[in-house]
Amino acid sequence: MKRNKLLLLAMLAGLPLSCGRPYDVRPAGPGTDRDSFIFPDYTDVTLPINIAPLNFYYTDPEGKEFTTHFLANGKTLSFKGREVVWKEKVWREWLAVAAGGDITVESAWSSGGTHQFHRWTLHLSHDRIDPYLTYRLIEPGFEVWDDLEIVERHLESFDTRVISDYRHTENKCMNCHIHSQGRGDLSMFYLRGEGGGAILNRGGELRKLTLKNDTMISPTVYGEIHPGGRFGVFSTNIIVPAMHSEGGRRMEVFDTASDLCVADFDGKRLLTFPETSREDVFETFPVFSADGEFVYYCAAPAHPLPADLYQTMYSLVRVPFDTATGTLGGPADTVWSATRRAASVCHPKTSPDGRWLLFTVAGYGTFPINHSECDLCLMDLSDGSILDMRAVNAEKSDTYHSWSSDGTWFVFASKRGDGLYGKPYFSHVAPDGTVTKPFLLPQKNPHYYDTMLRSFNVPDLGNAPVGFDAATIGKVWKEMPAESFE
């Protein structure tokens, strides 16, 4: 009797957990941030065969009796209910069943007395995606920050690992982590403020570097590590934050001066060059070509700012890079002309296979994350042609992209939907240049993004985990002296 009472009490105690109020999915539909009948919108997307389960929910607030059938190679798997949440093992089995073909999905439910039905497809690609993604989680901060984290997500599961955070660095500001050509053993990021520096990871060996000397206008800002690992190319920028008076445009950031420099990590030298230190030209966002023989960057004639902000447009140019000496040559070749196109380029990224160049195009300036007109643009470096990216771009800002190490997938931060919080989307590029409708990074809880108030900043793909964690970075920050550069 006593045991029965205890059991009853235990069951009653557990009741609120199992009978919690269902998640309210309103508002949904056209004109809201949930305009598709499912969220995330996975309809007709192309997936790598090693991706984590695509959990989603139905957005129709009035809907009930939801059923979802997955069909592939004569087999069917059914789900009931608003939320479709896979067991990881079952998902992997299903990807094997589909064997790189298509999975047909049938969605049905009743809503307001009518029967709703949608048939859609999940396309599977044989090209695997690099299994790691690093990103900075940040709330829109306007010069102030709190609780920053850089996270590494395992894309084949839902596992995440914090690789640098506020807890171990007394809430210091930190900038985004970038891999060199998708390599987990070659990457870097910045810890800002006292005790900080550029944290360079080469084969798991960490160094803390002060990448600034007296000839430079600022410490290094944007940049990339050379595939050889010895050099890095960086911009130095005088960055000014500002606001638009029109409500939806929000924050703007511009440079009143910017140059390029090369860091020789072995020789502890910082090199500057006349071609890329001109006062009459703003130079920024430098990256290496896949073979390391060139540096691509954005360049604009200097303007008085913010007065001429709308007239400040950056072209995409390139200069030769001497891999023996770390020297930038000149003059610069124009790859994409801002004058001709009346638009501005940011964030060029070459694919590690050397075939593609992906960059952002906005109406003006150098800070596209709040520019709703900003889109991704893909150039075929074999012939200089620009490919059709309508399948990828949305009506909100799409930028901060990176390539997988084999150049078949890219990830980018998109503000599609709410227009405020960047989320990582993945697209596939076929050898003929066909790009696919992007899919949102899957999460265990399909409502994850509904309550997420932080942006996934600079998502960057890696073929292996980086060999450090937040505790290690905490020690580096606290105990390791920063190496100075000449």
Next chain:
Amino acid sequence: MACRGKQWLWIALAVVLLAAGASQCVFLLRHPYFRKYAAQNGISLREAREVWGKPDRDAEQILGLIVEAGEENWQKVADLATRKDLHNEVGTYYYNLANAMLGRLPDRLMDYYQPFERGLFLPVGPSSTPFKIACAGDVWFQLGYMPLAERDAMLGLLFSPEHNGSRYLRRLAEANLVTGEYEAAAKYLRMLLNGSQEDRQWARSRFPENWSPQYQLRIAEKRNLMPQFDLVHGMDQTPIILRILLSANQTNRLALDYLLCYDLLTKDIDAFVGDFDPGLTRSQLYEEAMLIFLAAKGGMSAENLAHYHISEACFQRFNRFVTIYKRDGGSGRNLTAEFGKSYWYYYYYAVKNETK
């Protein structure tokens, strides 16, 4: 014997529980705004005490100003502010806002502590405290300047203990409803719909299809205040922003009073004269400020006095102020009693204390 011991144990337990309950009740009765502010920041009373400590009477008054301003109970804000002049930037900021909303900012400006322009706009930057940042957007929302109302609500959210305070979610939802960014508003409304019953009710009534005629009017009024063109400005270019608002809507009385009072609190008389149109607004404060300008520029003509609506009484008082000022070699000791609440006294004797 054992039974009696058990009885005492129960009694002791009951007494402890009663005492704890009574203590909690007393705390709640003495600190109703602390509880409300904690709830608006998405944390329980216990968590709030852990994070912020136990509030004293002054803190409770400040929180009262914030809570009542959030509900736009401007008379209550003004009443609370007059209980005690706290000599505190946040306290003055809300008292100024309440007076502005009640249409009497210039008339009351010199009646209480003014920490220069920081009593009108709380500075937002790397050296600002999270508490002040969280309050800074309230004035921008009332002025109709949504970019900064949104920015400061986002920063409030950033610094709220659980990063999800409903106070900020509501402001973010509403700012985006005003600007017509329904997709952004939807994000915050959905979060509120999954919050407390009060939040759910608030959110439901903000769905555009559920707007009452009063709410439609409120949104229309706010939209009417918004700038009609885009201009990029620095984060701290307050007078420029106020001029942008005025160029969009000349009848934005709040923006006009804030601009003129900003000019005066920063002692920028030239800017004040440039911004002041006697045909648009009148106040003794503005008369006093104009007299400083006219005296300095040798413009004390009857024509000018009439143009700027300067009364004979004000003119005579100014003459008396100047006479005493000159007689005492610039000392203010004989001016305080009679002129302590005049703009002249502020202009000559108020000293900025950067550490306050």
